[in-house]
Every structure is written in C-alpha cells, then in structure tokens.
Amino acid sequence: MSRKFPESVVFIVAPDADGAPNVMPAGWSMFSSNDPLMMAVSVGLERYTHDCLRDADDYVIAFPSAAQTEDIVYCGSNSGADLDKISESGLEPAASAEIETPILEDAAACFECRPGGSFRTGDHRIFAGEIVAAHVSETYEETVNNLGRAWGDGPERFKTLSELLGAEHTPP
Template sequence: MLKEVSVEEAWRRKYPERTVLVVSVDREGRPNIITLGWNMPTSGNPPMVAISIGHGRYSHKLISETREFVVAFPSEGMEDAIMFCGTRSGRDVDKFKATGLTPVKAKYVKPPLIGEATVNMECRVVASLDTGDHTIFVGEILTAYVSEEDKPVLFNMGNNVFKGFKCW
C-alpha cells in the first residue's frame, strides 16, 4: 500500500547517496571545493559526468566562468572535510588550507586534484542546463586517477553520517 507524502519526506528516502567533492578555480587560479550529493555518470563514450549546483553557490559562478572542474570521490577519513566543504563558502575561506587536503596539479584542467581522494576525474564542461534553482553541468572526463591506497569510497547515509564501501 502506498501513501501520498510531501516531496521533502520522499527525498529523505534517497539515501545512501554518492557524495563527491568538486574542485573549481577562479580566474586567478585560486581553488574552491564544494560537497555535492547530486551527481551521476551520463555517458560511457565519451565518458561524461553531470553535477548539479545551486545558482547562488560560489562554485556555480566559478564553473560557469572557467568551464572546467575536477570530481573527486572522497575516501574514508575525509568525513570532516566533506562537512566543512559543504558548509562554508570558498568566497570566504581557502578550503584546501582549512581542511588540510592536498592539492595535486591536474594534467588538462586548472582545478587541482585532491590527493586524499579515492578517485579524481578532470572534466571540461560540454553542456549545461538550468533546472529551477540549480544548473546541471555536464563534463567530459578528460582523464581519471585512482589512489594507490585503494581506500573505500564514502557514501552519505543521511543525517551527516558517512560510510565507506569498496565494491571493486
């Protein structure tokens, strides 16, 4: 039996969800990191990923201007960084410095990789779509990296609880 509920109540049942850290840069090359739950693969050939960012977010401005970003899958031990990057604006703070995360020079894009992440993917925006209060940015994945430490990837279980999974 089904019962009708508010959209908000239904959304609470979406967990667990993949949480990613997305790195962008301003025109002077200063990096910013945002935590996102709304992300997905969109194509295998060529490989593409989509991220959804609210119009008022600083990362939205940066990606709109530079048309590139890095998607990083956080690993176990990065829970505090996930929370920090999702609750502070890069307009006000250097998130790499504040979290102790390690910026690693990327090969094809200006935003740096995150050294502690299990996976990093360099992306160039090939399409964008405004959807209400968010924009979906579709990025072609130019190259990808995995950690030699092979740590589990963190998923958001809801209520700011994260759990690592390794299924490969």
C-alpha cells in the same frame, strides 16, 4: 527527501575568478555518457561554486575516501566566497595531468573535466563535463556515502560500504 539516502558524495573542485581552487561537496552526480566519457553534477544556483563552474575552463570531480569525511563536513559548511577551503581544511591539492585545476590527494578517484554543457533544472544547474584524465587511488579503494542527518551532523554520517556492512562483508 529523507528517503534519498544513502547517496554518493563527490567533491567539485573548480577555480574561482582569481584561478584559486574552490571545493564543494555535492550529492547529485552521475556518469552521463560513454562516448565521449562524461560526468555531470548538479549545483544550486545560489551556491558560490555554481558561478565558479559556470565560468571554468576545466574542473575536477573527486570521489572522497574515508580519510576525507571531516573535509566533506568542513567544505560543505563553509563558503569559498568567505575563505580558501583547501588551505583551511585537511585537503591536499596535487597536479593534474591534463588541466590546470588540481586533483585531490587521498580521494578514492579524481576525474579531470572540461565543460561539456549545462542546463537549468529549477533551482539547480546541471554541469556536464568531458573526462580528459582519471586518477584512481592505490591507497583508498572505497568512496564514502552520505547517510543523511539522521546519522549526525558531522563526519559520522559519511561511511564506506564496508563500514556500513562490517568487516565480514568486505570484498577480499
């Protein structure tokens, strides 16, 4: 599995049983349909977020920006079953356009989703969601990639393409 890096990373924002938003970073996501426009994420069966997504009427898939690397580490190192990751991290929720679950400020992009089906794949379940609204940051143009633990255990392992290539390779 070490050869899978770099991989994209997303935040999954899904309400818990009380309706409070729970956030989990995930490495396995993809666009899965053009018509209707859909995205899918894969979540381990034992993860707290699995049950949140399974029971959700809506959820958000957000692509973190470079400003959120510490939040990726924090949310990936703690369980929403034990604490409110949004209030304990630097993440700032914002009102969504079409759904109840909040989007995340400072994310490079956020996609509001309604459940479109799921299926089990071994020790994970893939959740597909129909995108009902999209938000793109005017401040953060790049998403971050997970480079793997060989780069470290903290925020240093999450980089944008420009950070990896250096300033001379960034688009104009």
